Amino acid sequence: MGPEVVTAIVAACSAGVVYFAAAAKVVKQYERGVVFRLGRLAGEVRSPGFTMIVPIADRMSKMNMQIVTLPIPAQEGITRDNVTVRVDAVVYFKVVDAAAALINVEDYKFAVSQMAQTSLRSIIGKSDLDDLLSNREKLNQGLELMIDSPAIGWGVQIDRVEIKDVSLPEAMKRSMARQAEADRDRRARIINADAELQASKKLADAAKQMADTPAALQLRLLQTVTAVAAEKNSTLVLPFPVELLRFLEKAQEHPQDQQHTQTPRIEQAQTPRIEQAETPQIEPTQDHRPDE
16 A cells, blocks of 8 residues: 555545534534525424534524523603603513524514513503502513514514513602501591490490499499509599589589579668668758758
């Protein structure tokens, strides 16, 4: 075997190794391979594992099939009840058709991001402030449908959409705080009034029961005195009957009636005394004139 033959064999082996290295491809478990042969889609999408392509003629692109977490920048808008808010969200999606995601759209991530921002602004304009704050599940479903409709043609499936935060102006936060405080105050007053009504009914029933048995009032009074005396304090409880107060009121009314009846008698007694004192002063003057 001559040196030329050996050189040819070595060259052929080297060319085979280079060809095999160029043709051999490995697709990971979370990826899919899309092969373009002379610019056209060649065959089906390559599954994970080892695969071969034609060097120079074929070009294989790998698509990630994992779920992508894409944050949506905060969007400012005006709600249906004319409140300015800033809302941000997050979109979870994945590629279900590697060929469509690579052929039908230039950059599927950028396309999904722009569609999510537009849909979020549309949802803000169609919703009330109360829905954004308390009914987010319904808004998330509506936002998911709005993004998923055009994304189907891009080979992308929207897995989930979540509204993260709703930012309100400071003036609106203060107004909502005052409203919540007023609502709590109203509920507290209603509960207090209801308690007073129930207590008054119970007290009325207790008063009727004690009216039938007067000894029950004395027993209740003794229980109150015992409860007060049980604590170490300087409080002294003296039961004061109501009948004594009524007696004192009547005693104050009688002296006033006696004063009103005695005042005319004093005036009648004083008037004749004044007339008798004036008559003896006139008589000496009449007796003195004839003597002159």
